[in-house]
Amino acid sequence: MASPSSSPVKPDSARLQNGASGSAERFNLESVRESLIRQEDTIVFSLIERAKFPRNLKVYDESSREIPGFSGSLLQFFVEQAEILQSKVGRYYNPEEHPFFPENLPLSLLPPYNYKQVLHPAAASININKKIWNVYVDDLLPLFAAKGDDGNYASTMSSDLTCLQNGIGISQALSRRIHYGLFVAEVKYRNAPQDYGPAIHAQDRDALMKLLTFESVEEMVKRRVEKKASVFGQEVSLNDSDGDKYKVDPSVVSHLYGEWVMPLTKLVQVEYLLRRLD
Numbered sequence: 001m002a003s004p005s006s007s008p009v010k011p012d013s014a015r016l017q018n019g020a021s022g023s024a025e026r027f028n029l030e031s032v033r034e035s036l037i038r039q040e041d042t043i044v045f046s047l048i049e050r051a052k053f054p055r056n057l058k059v060y061d062e063s064s065r066e067i068p069g070f071s072g073s074l075l076q077f078f079v080e081q082a083e084i085l086q087s088k089v090g091r092y093y094n095p096e097e098h099p100f101f102p103e104n105l106p107l108s109l110l111p112p113y114n115y116k117q118v119l120h121p122a123a124a125s126i127n128i129n130k131k132i133w134n135v136y137v138d139d140l141l142p143l144f145a146a147k148g149d150d151g152n153y154a155s156t157m158s159s160d161l162t163c164l165q166n167g168i169g170i171s172q173a174l175s176r177r178i179h180y181g182l183f184v185a186e187v188k189y190r191n192a193p194q195d196y197g198p199a200i201h202a203q204d205r206d207a208l209m210k211l212l213t214f215e216s217v218e219e220m221v222k223r224r225v226e227k228k229a230s231v232f233g234q235e236v237s238l239n240d241s242d243g244d245k246y247k248v249d250p251s252v253v254s255h256l257y258g259e260w261v262m263p264l265t266k267l268v269q270v271e272y273l274l275r276r277l278d
């Protein structure tokens with residue numbers, strides 16, 4: 001997948017959406033963590049939705065030439081076309097939205113929403129969706145999508161599309177959640193500029209990673225998402241003798257957060273903080 005650059009369609013100013021980030025008025029560590037907790041539900045439900053289909057690996061085959069004149073996977077084509085449409089109606093003016101294919105996106109046909117500046121302008125240059133895409137296809141799908149191919153490529157891509165771009169979807173949920181690290185990092189900097197400033201001036205990634213890491217919070221996140229997966233994904237049976245079965249293994253969800261979601265969220269925080277005093 002081509003390395004994305006920053007989106008050309010974000011205006012200079014940006015404001016927290018009232019959606020995932022809670023009230024636009026409250027901007028503190030508690031409110032951004034509350035938003036991350038709410039996003040857990042979307043991620044767990046989207047895992048369950050995507051798990052309806054087998055891997056259908058043909059969809060992700062980047063050597064595919066199925067689409068005349070297009071070089072890339074079926075899903076890349078599908079998502080790219082969706083992002084073109086959504087860019088035309090201003091989706092990427094929202095600082096919480098990050099396109100997977102920011103190159104060559106058309107400008108919005110609608111006037112930009114008057115967002116309040118929350119993040120440092122450097123945030124517009126941070127987009128790790130290439131990593132998210134590769135992690136999703138190479139590491140995550142095998143964890144929760146059964147082997148096999150049922151030929152439902154359009155349905156699979158619709159599931160991935162709403163995932164990658166919007167609505168209830170695993171990759172969209174992942175991208176939005178991971179890039180929410182921008183807001184977490186901004187709050188952490190504002191709370192302790194005296195701590196973060198020296199590490200930023202030294203461009204010390206390790207020092208920044210140590211400052212922004214809260215292992216106790218991470219442990220709570222892993223336990224909570226595992227519990228949510230067991231509750232939201234439990235197979236309901238009228239036969240009491242059936243043991244507990246789940247649409248997605250709850251331990252997989254905890255593993256997914258611990259191995260990828262949280263490390264990538266922290267990577268976004270470090271990348272942002274390195275540029276915070278530019």
Ligand SMILES: C=C(O[C@@H]1C=C(C(=O)O)C=C[C@H]1O)C(=O)O
Pocket residue numbers: 033036184212213214215217218221261262263265266
């Ligand atoms: C998001 C935060 O930063 C880090 C990443 C976390 C995560 O991705 O869930 C949790 C705790 C921190 O180690 C936070 O402090 O809430």
